[in-house]
Amino acid sequence: MxxxxxxxxxxxxxxxxxxxxxxxxxxxxxxxxxxxxxxxxxxxxxxxxxxxxxxxxxxxxxxxxxxxxxxxxxxxxxxxxxxxxxxxxxxxxxxxxxxxxxxxxxxxxxxxxxxxxxxxxxxxxxxxxxxxxxxxxxxxxxxxxxxxxxxxxxxxxxxxxxxxxxxxxDWVRESRLTGSLAAAQLFPDQLSQYYTQRSKALDVLGSIVGIQAELQSQVEDDQTPQPALQIMYISDMHLAANYPLVAQYAATYDVDLIINTGDEGAFGPAFELTPGYLDALRAVTAETPMLWVAGNHDSPETEQVMRSIPGVTVLGSKTATSDGFDVSAGLVDAFGLTIAGLPDPRVYGGPGEYGADAPSVVEPLQRRAVQEALEVADPTAVAATTDDPATTATAPPADGSPVADGSQPPPEASSTATRTDEAIDTTPIDVFALHEPVAAEEVREVLENDVRLTVSGHTHQQSSSDELQDGDGAITLVEGSTGAGGLDNIVRGQDRPPISFSIGFVSEACQFTRIMRFQITPQDTAVLTDPATAADVQAPEAFGDDVTASTVFFRPQQIDPDRTCDVDLGISDERPWPTTD
Structure with a gap:
């Protein structure tokens, strides 16, 4: 004592x-x-x-x-x-x-x-x-x-x-805003109108927002070059009526590209996507192109619906088989960046391991799907059959635990698998989009230093800022649910997460310079989207902690100094992941 x-x-x-x-x-x-x-x-x-x-x-x-x-x-x-x-x-x-x-x-x-x-x-x-x-x-x-x-x-x-x-x-490289200061980051024009329409006192408070914005801009000028591209990262819409919000965010930041890491639906079938929901999606992609990968709540039929939306490019494919689903990866060149994507091999309610939730079943499936899609050999198979490095070993179950249909789980794919020299194009991938974070982890293991940024979703929770960039400069982004969980949260009986999304900035030299990450409490989003509500009902203090905006500046990565990123370079057609054929 x-x-x-x-x-x-x-x-x-x-x-x-x-x-x-x-x-x-x-x-x-x-x-x-x-x-x-x-x-x-x-x-x-x-x-x-x-x-x-x-x-x-x-x-x-x-x-x-x-x-x-x-x-x-x-x-x-x-x-x-x-x-x-x-x-x-x-x-x-x-x-x-x-x-x-x-x-x-x-x-x-x-x-x-x-x-x-x-x-x-x-x-x-x-x-x-x-x-x-x-x-x-x-x-x-x-x-x-x-x-x-x-x-x-x-x-x-x-x-x-x-x-x-x-x-x-470098403490100034990461900051976080809350309350009306964060709301002003979301909709600067709307908040400015709000302040100027009110009393002189609120007009002065508006100048405080302006002071913060000016200080923030000085930080940005000191830390990063002028952006050439703005990329918006969204995920897990789950049928939520939030695409009008996405449209506003995209317009506010002059977003050039949206990357959506899937879970458009709730239970998987295409008929979930109602005409009104698809109209809201079309309104977004009419102004801003979108790259999309299927999540575990998206069936092959949902994927086909997404392919029919003008402005949407689906990366990879998901096809039904007799016992589950096969997935393949795809690539596009977008504004000077090489962007790849691979769908989630599961579908909600699917057979056996393809509809499972248990990590002991899901993680081996995700890793095996990545290795098969990228044509990676199991190291044990390489050792056993040196004349055929693409042969995949059939090891016994990793832990012997049954999967949902009572069968045994597949052999666990090694997280240290290496790629065959013939199977994979050596062109570095700037962004690799997936749905599951464990799949993104496996992509990093498989492609080693050839991926600059991975983005995934699924967890309905943004990764913390200190997890974004590792010591080697690689960026790992896990986005939260832009649909605030949707029906999926109701089924699980959990509280709704915040509406989450991020805006990434890319320099003319193709460096990822910084990212702004937003979280909004779902029940209060009307304050930000309805001008009448914002102007006539809410006081500035009423935003409280309902809105949070974080800014993180990235360290420069080692890339070709002759590269150029520009919206004039456009977006190519999707092409399949390179194979040994």
Whole structure:
């Protein structure tokens, strides 16, 4: 208990000091409060009544710094920001940067004072306990306490070193917006109209959105070149009436291409796709071309319906067999990018393993489907038959567990399978679209360094930002459900996930420069799409955390320096994955 007090009380003292004594600054006439936090909120953030702007990868320590305006004179902001917003933002940045050393000194001092007070209280409690127990005072009490203080100093030094080492100089490359600040990212024109139609106070709040937007644009200018293409990633529509939303998002960001990783339906049959649903889809693809791969809720008949939609290019194919489904991969050249796709081999309610949900059955099926579609040999088969490297081994079941129809599962495909030199074109794939993340993982294993970005869906949950790009530069994107789960969520009895989608930016040199990822609480999307509702009912604060917008800047990848991406290059016809024929 004494050791718990020795550790806990100094930390509590430091946290309390940071909370109790914020730094107060005035920047360009705007008063700000700068507050530190320990453990409770370890990010760098700017908070306003319109939402929050966070930078989560500042440092590895559980320490945060939060900036928020206080007692704002809105008329003063209006006078300062009117006319030349970029110049006002530059002055704001310069004034705040000049105060950063004082702010840092203040936060460090109150942290150390809180730590020292906590240590003193812990020492006092320990000595009081010894006194109450009737123990004699140690002859070397001061030396003992000095050693404890020295140990605390060494621990503090170690933590400080860790903080310095873990400091991320590229912290500005990832940020997250919430509330109306995020909503303004979705529909900047509509939100601007909203603010200008309301009172002067709300017009000033609109200028705060403008300040954030100007700061964000400066970050983008510093981090990335001008984009040549915008790609929208959607998935798992599940018959939801969200294509009008997709159309608005695409128009807002001048999207050049939509990549849809499947699950258009709920149970699989083509008659699920009603005329109204297909009309909404046609309205999207009339303006923006779409690449589509079938998911596990899409039957071969659904795939044929999608092929009939003008503007939709189906990648790969799914065909019924006597005992399940066969899938093949396809390729297109789109605006200078080589994009491949492979459907999910399952169909909801299908026979045996082709309708299974258990990971022990699904994962081997997905891996085997990827290897067969890309004509990859099982390494054990290569070792057994060196004269025929394309032969596939028939190993016994991996775990012996039965599949849905009572039969034994197929042999588990090795995740370390290698491709045959003859089977696969060596042209690097810029984007490989699949439905299942485990299939995307297998594609990376199979094609090694020949895939720059994989995109999948299925899980109804976006992958976290720190999982997007690995140390080698490869990008792995898992998109959430743009249809917010649809009937699939009702069947599973789960809460509806947020409506999720992403907008990726590609430079003229074909580099993936950054991605913006959006999540919207489903029941509140009318606020964003109905101008009457937005203008007459909702206040800016009402968006709360219903909208989240995250921006992640990618590190450059190693690609041919002579490559060019441009919308004028167009989209080719789909062609099958290269074979040994």
């Amino acid at each position: 004494r050791w718990v007090l020795r550790i806990a009380l100094p930390l509590l003292g430091a946290a309390a000091a940071l909370q109790a004594f914020p730094y107060h600054a005035t920047v360009q006439g705007i008063p700000f409060e700068v507050q530190g936090s320990l453990f409770s909120r370890p990010v760098l953030s700017a908070d306003t009544t319109l939402g929050s702007w966070e930078f989560p990868d500042f440092v590895g320590l559980p320490f945060g710094v939060h900036i928020s305006p206080e007692d704002v004179d809105v008329l003063q902001i209006t006078r300062a920001a009117e006319g030349n917003l970029p110049a006002f933002v530059e002055r704001l940045q310069a004034d705040f940067a000049a105060q950063v050393p004082r702010i840092a000194t203040w936060l460090l001092a109150e942290f150390l004072i809180g730590l020292a007070v906590g240590l003193a209280v812990a020492a006092a409690i320990n000595m009081s306990v010894r006194y109450l127990r009737g123990r004699p005072r140690r002859p070397s009490e001061l030396r003992y306490r000095a050693r404890q203080l020295g140990a605390a100093g060494l621990a503090l030094a170690a933590v400080t070193v860790y903080g310095v080492v873990s400091y991320n100089p």
